[in-house]
Amino acid sequence: MAGSRKIAAKTPVLEWIAGGIGLVFLIALLVIVGRDALTRPSSAPAVVSIEPGRITRTATGYVMLFKAVNVAGGDAAEVQIEGRLLDGDRVVETSSALVDYVPGNGRAEGGLYFEHDPAGLIVRMRPLGYQVP
Amino acid sequence: MTQARTAEHGRADRDAPANSNEVYAKGLARAFAGAIIFGLPLLMTMEMWTLGFAIHPFRLLAFILSNFAVLVVLSRFGGFEPTETLAEDVLDALGAYAVGITVSALALTVLGLISKDSPLHEIAGMIAVQSVPASFGAMLARKQLGDGEGEKREEEEARSAGYAGQLFLMMAGALFLAFNVAPTEEVVLIGLKMTAWHTLALILISLIALHALVYTVGLAGREEAPEGYGTGRVFWAFTCPGYGIAMLVSLYVLWTFGRIDGAALDVVAANMVVLGFPASVGAAIARLVV
Incomplete structure (x- = not known):
């Protein structure tokens, strides 16, 4: 706990923002690709x-x-x-x-x-x- | 309070919020430059655009996640920002991904490769594939474009000087160089053009190149091979595992891109050897790049 508070105290605000944006982007990519993986039957013929x-x-x-x-x-x-x-x-x-x-x-x-x-x-x-x- | 914290860390510069934001912004700018430099060759490679949707979604998912894991460990060994804890490394890796995805999305849009008619999964796939080299570049920007001075830098060098660290760096270097070549159709074509003798010769050349580079430039934090390490021991401890790593990385990248689906075993082996050459050079010079 003390460790995480220490990080919060000395991590620049900008780093939290950049990290947050990265997390959102990454999750968005994972969700889209993951949904694609589960729903799109790649072996189905193209119509x-x-x-x-x-x-x-x-x-x-x-x-x-x-x-x-x-x-x-x-x-x-x-x-x-x-x-x-x-x-x-x-x-x-x-x-x-x-x-x-x-x-x-x-x-x-x-x-x-x-x-x-x-x-x-x-x-x-x-x-x-x-x-x- | 401030005094206590300063004493605790012995680094006053990181406690001043305005200053640290400025430092981070500079790091971020370098990261963007790194992402463009490392990502551009692949952004302008035709096969990369189709890979975004031709690639198997599960393999793409695995690739995104393993790239993230590599970024976290790379951050340990000197990302675009000095770190002290694992949480910071994760934050660093997320920052690098943010830069990589932004650069990829912007570049693909400006180059007219993403249109409003493209289905969402195609756009996501293209960005996901491109963001791998771009985020890698963002992560390496500090080493490549930064000052790279100071005691933190030395600390990170020391972290990666262990044997496992060395092998990890080899893996990262192999992955990076192999990834730069693997999307092109030339790898498969070269594999088909080469006879078994060519393949054997290339294995030998890869091993020699790997060994020579590891011996002269490749070892972390040292100008020369470590004491007590003769040619034979360097070969056994670094060259052999290095080539093994290069082979595994080649196989993984080829599999991810679907290059070896349905191929016969000897064709797979030939493709691995072809891609193994850049991979082993990448493994050997990892210390210079990473």
């Missing part, structure tokens, strides 16, 4: 869906932005994404992109280039496959 975004005209055609959203816990690397423009049943054009990483319960963004204007056509986007990081 990636593609949300189409804005279309912009470029010098050579059109670029369509997309968001790859991973709704499952498993991480996905090298996610291959395919976009098709359909006119009825006929495929007008196919384009693809490779997204480096879509973390579990996370998202990544990218764009697909097309020569035809996707605005007047049906757009189908889907992930083709991924690699476990």
